[in-house]
Amino acid sequence: MYAIISDRTNQATVRVGDEILCDLMDDAERGSTITFDHVLLIGGDGGVKIGKPTVAGATVTGEVMRMERGVKVTVFRFKRRKNIRVKRGHRQSYTRVRITDITG
Template sequence: MYAVFMNGGKQYKVKIGQILRLEKINHKIGKIIEFNTILLVKKNKEIFLGQPILKNTVIQACIYKHGREKKIHIIKFNRRKHYKKKQGHRQNYTSIKITNINLFKE
């Protein structure tokens, strides 16, 4: 069984027990969160497809850890113009563990 859901403008394919990195979510570690914008669920050989999202379907996840990605370097450079600009960026993330996929929750 797997599901495709949307969070922060991105789509993620997940299974139960999978650990996934998302953009920062402002909740404490250990808190259970729910995602309601599920686009697709595949259970055994059946595929449930939302138009655009599935109603009464919820993915539950537990917040596993917060952190920051590795630094990326942004360099802007124009030759012969005496112009060079260097910048760095570290993106915050939240790791979650998928605990349950409730299909057609009442």
């Protein structure tokens, strides 16, 4: 069984046992459970359920593994012949979640 979930701005296809990276959840602690209720699609042996926009009564449950930081992204801006150069970096913070159950 698999599901497509929407977590704020990201969508992900998940199965039981998968680990996904979600945007940082400050209130989540390691070992706690998170319920994703924005399930867009559920598929499996019984067929496919497509939500309009979400599948009614469907939930995906996950366990918080740890907090992580992504790779560093470097942004470099310049204007030619003007001696203007700006170098900036950014590292996004993520929460790693292991999917434990899909219901619906």
